[in-house]
Amino acid sequence: MSDTHALGARERLAPSLPFRAALPRLNLRSYRRFLSPLVLILLWQAASMAGLIAPRTLAAPSTIIATAWELLLSGELPHHLLVSLGRVAGGLAIGVTTGIVLAVIAGLSRIGEEVVDAPMQMLRTLPFLALVPLFILWFGIGETPKIALVALGSAFPVYLTLFAGIRGVDPKLAEAGRVFGLDRRGLVRHVILPGALPSGLVGLRYALGSAWLSLVIAEQINATAGIGFLINDARDFLRTDVIVVGLLVYALLGLGADALVRAFERRALAWRPNLIKA
Amino acid sequence: MTDNRQVSVRGLTRRFGTNTVLHKLDLELEPGSFTALLGRSGSGKSTLLRTLAGLDPRPVEARIEVPEAVAVAFQEPRLLPWKRVWENVTLGLPGKGAPARAERALAEVGLARHRDAWPATLSGGEAQRTALARALVREPRLLLLDEPFAALDALTRIRMHALVLDLWRAHTPTTLLVTHDVDEAILLADRILVLDAGRIAADIPVGIERPRSHGDARFAALRRRLLSELGVEAEVIREAA
Numbered sequence: 001m002s003d004t005h006a007l008g009a010r011e012r013l014a015p016s017l018p019f020r021a022a023l024p025r026l027n028l029r030s031y032r033r034f035l036s037p038l039v040l041i042l043l044w045q046a047a048s049m050a051g052l053i054a055p056r057t058l059a060a061p062s063t064i065i066a067t068a069w070e071l072l073l074s075g076e077l078p079h080h081l082l083v084s085l086g087r088v089a090g091g092l093a094i095g096v097t098t099g100i101v102l103a104v105i106a107g108l109s110r111i112g113e114e115v116v117d118a119p120m121q122m123l124r125t126l127p128f129l130a131l132v133p134l135f136i137l138w139f140g141i142g143e144t145p146k147i148a149l150v151a152l153g154s155a156f157p158v159y160l161t162l163f164a165g166i167r168g169v170d171p172k173l174a175e176a177g178r179v180f181g182l183d184r185r186g187l188v189r190h191v192i193l194p195g196a197l198p199s200g201l202v203g204l205r206y207a208l209g210s211a212w213l214s215l216v217i218a219e220q221i222n223a224t225a226g227i228g229f230l231i232n233d234a235r236d237f238l239r240t241d242v243i244v245v246g247l248l249v250y251a252l253l254g255l256g257a258d259a260l261v262r263a264f265e266r267r268a269l270a271w272r273p274n275l276i277k278a
Numbered sequence: 279m280t281d282n283r284q285v286s287v288r289g290l291t292r293r294f295g296t297n298t299v300l301h302k303l304d305l306e307l308e309p310g311s312f313t314a315l316l317g318r319s320g321s322g323k324s325t326l327l328r329t330l331a332g333l334d335p336r337p338v339e340a341r342i343e344v345p346e347a348v349a350v351a352f353q354e355p356r357l358l359p360w361k362r363v364w365e366n367v368t369l370g371l372p373g374k375g376a377p378a379r380a381e382r383a384l385a386e387v388g389l390a391r392h393r394d395a396w397p398a399t400l401s402g403g404e405a406q407r408t409a410l411a412r413a414l415v416r417e418p419r420l421l422l423l424d425e426p427f428a429a430l431d432a433l434t435r436i437r438m439h440a441l442v443l444d445l446w447r448a449h450t451p452t453t454l455l456v457t458h459d460v461d462e463a464i465l466l467a468d469r470i471l472v473l474d475a476g477r478i479a480a481d482i483p484v485g486i487e488r489p490r491s492h493g494d495a496r497f498a499a500l501r502r503r504l505l506s507e508l509g510v511e512a513e514v515i516r517e518a519a
Binding site for chain 1: 331333352358359360362369398416
C-alpha cells in the first residue's frame with residue numbers, strides 16, 4: 001500500500017534544488033520581456049526631445065514622470081485617488097453583494113430561478129453604460145449615479161458566474177453529502193458554495209474590470225474630484241502629461257485589484273489540482 | 279428480540295415510467311452478514327441499494343426496515359475536493375470527537391499520514407480507501423457497497439478486497455455489496471443473491487471457508503452456476519477459460 005505521494009516529495013525538495021536552477025533563466029526571460037517596452041519609451045522620449053511630438057499631442061515620458069511626482073507630493077493625486085477608490089469600493093460592495101444574493105436565490109431554488117433569472121438575463125443584454133442618461137435623471141449628478149453605475153456593472157458578472165457555478169456542482173457530491181447526514185444548510189455550506197467558488201471568483205475578476213470601466217465613464221459625469229476629474233480638468237488646459245498620469249493610475253488600480261483576487265484565489269482554491277502542481 | 283442490524287424488505291416495487299425495475303421484491307439480511315447482490319446492468323441492483331440507503335423515495339406500500347446507521351461507499355469515491363482528507367471523513371459528523379475518530383478510521387484503512395492531503399493528490403485506491411474510512415467512521419449497522427472496486431486497477435482491487443473483509447470482521451456491520459463481478463462476489467460474501475427482472479432469482483449460500491482461492495473446485499462450480507443464472511451460456515464460459 002505504498003502508493004507514492006508525489007506532492008509530498010515535491011514539497012520537500014522545493015526549497016533547495018529547483019529554485020537555484022531556475023533563477024538565472026527566469027531573470028534573462030524577464031529582462032527580455034521588459035526590453036521592447038523600454039526601447040519604445042526611449043524612442044518616444046527621443047522623438048519628444050527632437051520636437052517630433054508636440055507636448056499638446058503627447059507629453060514626453062520624462063515630463064510625465066516629473067508631473068506624477070509633483071502631483072504625488074502636492075497631495076493632489078492621493079486626494080483624487082482616494083475619491084475614486086471610495087466610489088469603486090462602495091459600488092463594488094453593493095454590486096457584488098447583490099450579485100451573490102441573487103445568484104444564491106436563483107441557484108438554490110426553482111422558484112428563485114424563475115423569479116430572478118429571467119429578468120437578470122434580459123437586463124444583462126443591455127449595455128449598462130448606456131444607462132448613464134437615465135441614471136443622471138434618476139440620481140442627479142452627485143456621487144449616487146457614479147456608485148450606482150459601478151454597482152450595476154459589477155453585479156452581473158458575479159451573478160452570472162456564481163449562478164452557473166452553483167448549478168454546475170456535481171449532483172453526485174450533493175448526494176454523498178446527503179447520505180452522510182448533511183441537511184440542506186450543511187449541503188449549501190459544505191458542498192454547493194465551495195463547489196461554485198472557482199466560477200464565482202472568475203466572475204469577481206470580471207466584476208473588477210467592469211467596475212473600473214464604469215468608474216471611468218461615471219467620472220466623466222460632472223465630477224469635482226477623482227481621477228476622472230483630474231483627466232477632464234487637464235484636458236481643458238491641454239495638459240497631456242496629467243492625462244497620461246491619470247491613465248497610468250487607472251491601469252495600476254486595475255492590475256492591483258486583479259492581483260488581489262488572484263492572491264485570494266491561491267488561498268481559497270488551494271485544493272485545485274492545477275494550483276497544487278504550480 | 280431484533281438485532282439493530284436487521285434488514286428487511288417486503289413487497290418493494292419500483293417503476294420508472296412503464297419500466298418496472300423492482301417487482302414485489304422481498305429481502306431479508308441476517309445481522310452482521312456479508313451478502314453480495316449480483317445482476318446484469320439494468321437489473322435493478324443499484325435501485326435496490328439506493329432505496330436501502332434512503333437516496334430514492336420509499337414506496338408507501340412496501341415495508342422496509344433498515345438500521346438507522348447506514349453508510350454507503352459508491353463506485354466513485356465522491357470526496358469533496360475542497361476538503362482535506364480528514365474533513366471528508368468527518369463530513370456531517372457532529373461533535374468535538376470527530377477529528378479523533380477520523381484519525382482512527384484513517385489509520386484503519388492505512389491512510390494516517392494522508393490525513394491533511396487534498397483529495398486531488400490521492401491515487402484511485404487511496405481515494406476509495408478514504409471513502410471507506412468515511413463510511414466506517416459512522417459505525418454503520420448497515421454498510422452498502424455500490425461497486426466500490428469497479429474503477430480500480432486489478433492489483434489495487436485485490437488489496438481492497440482484503441481490506442474490506444478485515445473491516446467487516448472488525449466492525450461486523452450487515453454488509454450488502456452490489457457488483458457485477460462474479461469472482462468478487464464469491465471471494466467476499468457469505469451469501470449471493472442474483473437479481474433478475476426485478477426479483478431475487480437465486481439465493482445461494484457460499485459454503486467455502488475463507489481465505490478462498492480461485493483454484494478451489496467449489497469456487498469453480500459456484501462460478502459456473504452463477505454465470506448460468508446470469509444468462510452467460512456454458513460454451514462462452516468454456517471458451518473464456
